[in-house]
Amino acid sequence: MSAVNDTSFNSAVFLLTGIPGQEDVHLWISVLFCLVFVISIAGNSVVLFIVKTDPSLHEPMYIFLSMLATTDLGLSISTIPTILGIFLFNSREISLSACFAQLFFIHSLSFIESSVLLLMAFDRFVAIRDPLRYASILNPSRIAKMGLMFMLRSVVLIFPLPFLLKRFQYCRANVLSHSYCLHQEVMKMACSDITVNSIYGLFIIVSTVGLDSLLILLSYVMILKTVLSIASHVERVRALNTCVSHICAVLLFYTPMIGLSVLHRFRKSSSPLLQILLGYVYMLVPPLINPIVYSVKSKHLRARIIKAFIK
Incomplete structure (x- = not known):
């Protein structure tokens, strides 16, 4: 125990995990x-390029899509160095400072993405409920203010986490179960009382992801109520079809996030391999699939992309 207490903050490192038992094929996995x-x-x-350069796509739906794409880019870039470091160079060590910086960006961007999905749900609700006033309700100024407000919410809530973690002493050989750092894992490596971090972490989850998911569900209840009031069956199907891409994005984001949170809470009884694989799904799949789904489902966007590449 004395060795633990003597471990200095500057000399301590965390060890990241690839896929245990598959070290021989790490190069192929990379x-x-x-x-x-x-x-x-x-x-x-x-x-992002198509939406920015094509004035016909400067509509609320595509502005929100560009916000989602920017967030997905940030999440991908935040995880690239450590994941590829493990699988290409077998570099598992990460300093505490680098780990805290990474978890700050990962959690901030994850909560921003949750907020963007909420804004996109509101966008679909307005488009279906009041199409004639759609452009005036979601004007560029209002969209910018909403986006800035939710971005600040995420950053302000996550900002204290690195400082709360920095005050702890950490044991040697702190092996994390992912190829990147998450707050709920790092705080369990501390040789100190983590009650404050645990309570604050739960508060953040409830006030961001919990609230956002509840409001998204409420938005779709209102959307469904509006769609059912439409007399024409064709118009009902057309209205619901505009929500398919967003529903896919919501499921891709929230399903692995909730699953990973449950596995972390019941860590002792859950499969380590399942936890690791779900962690990769959580970080890698949404940024991969979202642009594909929206490009396939949006005829306007798909046509502009094809036109840009043909030129």
Whole structure:
């Protein structure tokens, strides 16, 4: 125990985990991850470029989509160094300062993405409920204010976490179960009382992801109520079809996040491999799939992308 207490903050490191038992094929797995990252970055960058350069796409729905693409880019870039470091160079060590910085960006961007999904749900609600006033309700100024407000909410709530973690003493050989740092894992490595971090972490989850998911559900209840009041069956299907992409994005984001949170809470009884794989799904799949789904489902966006590449 004295060794633990003598461990200094500056000399302590965390050990990240790849996929245990698959070390022999880490190089081949790295090829898959590289491909995922390239597609994620290229797909989201293309969406951003097309929306920015095409004035006809300067509509609320596409502005929110560009916000989602920017957040997905940030999440991909935040995880690239440590994941590829493990699988390409077997570099598992990460300093506490680098770990705290990484978890700050990962959690901030995750909560911003949750907020963007909420804004996109509100966008679909307004478009279906009041299409004639859609552009005036969601004007560029209002969109910018809402986006800034939710971004500040996420950053302000996450900002104290690195400082709360920095005050702890950490045991040697702190092995994390992912290829990146998460607050709920790092705080359990501390040789100190983590009650404050645990309570504050729960408060953040409830006030961001919990509230956002509840409001998204409420938005879709209102959307469904509005759609059912439409007399024409064709118009009902058309209205619901505009929500398919967003529903896919919501499921891709919230399903692995909730699953990972449950596995962390019941860590002793859960499979370590399942926890690791779900962690990769949580971080890698949404940035990969979101631009593909929106490009496929949005005829206008798809046509602009095809036109840009043909030129």
